[in-house]
Amino acid sequence: MASIDRAAVTFDLWKTLIFEYGNKSNSSKRAELRTEYSLDALRDFGEPVDQARFHKIFVDMAEEITLGHDSGTDAHFHKWVELGLSRIDPDLPYRIGGSGITQVGDAIDKAFLDCPPLLLEGSLEILNQVHSRGLLIGLITNTGMTSSSAFTAWFAELGLLPIFDHMVFSNDLAIAKPNHLIFDLTLEALRVIPQRVIHVGDNIHTDVAGAAAVGITTVWVSGSTQTDLPFDVKPDFTLQTILELLPIVDRWLGSLDR
DSSP states (O other): OOBTTOOEEEEOOBTTTEEOOTTTHHHHHHHHHHHHHHHHHHHHTTOOOOHHHHHHHHHHHHHHHHHHHHTTBOOOHHHHHHHHHHHHOTTHHHHHHHHHHHHHHHHHHHHHHHSOOEEOTTHHHHHHHHHHTTOEEEEEEOOOSSOHHHHHHHHHHHTOGGGOSEEEEHHHHTBOTTOHHHHHHHHHHHTBOGGGEEEEESOIIIIIIHHHTTTOEEEEEOTTSOOOOOTTOOOSEEESSGGGHHHHHHHHHHTSOO
């Protein structure tokens, strides 16, 4: 049951806490490693696959996943792996079985861990400062071709894992922001009411509109450039990076009945 005494800040992940720099050079390298490691895994099952074909199918599928997020949908991580393999050869998932699909998924995760994005410098301190105000911290992230297990392992390396009181990954739930269910489940897990939550994210549609629709206060991370917002979507607060977040959190806290 939600408590009227609890309050929380929930965060988006990509382009809020973590970033790709250098014209997405990390992302491109990660896709190359994903192909290399996955082909090695498939060869263990006696399944040689054309490198260029595998690479294109999984790059295209990453874009497909992002488009699905816009409508609030996702699939479980290994379902995406299975789907990609079936587009290479419809019988391939059946020939390698569940263990093969898992091994390819592990290879994809290894590529992420070997070539991760970058945590925004200073963001760990901001998160700790938020926690020091007696607030719960949640993570609500739409994920691509990376499992929640890989993210969790990476967060542990960065020192992020102890900070989050609850984490939600779209490819664990097979639903994505802006679907209200992903916000509802997070509020339920944190045991907070929407009126005592503030959500921070970069995406006007999935983060701002999605959170606002369930009654959560919103902070838009606009980045380095301001853009015209859709007429019907206005965040409660706007900042360029989360390094500017603490005054907003303090102002929001001052508006609550505590």
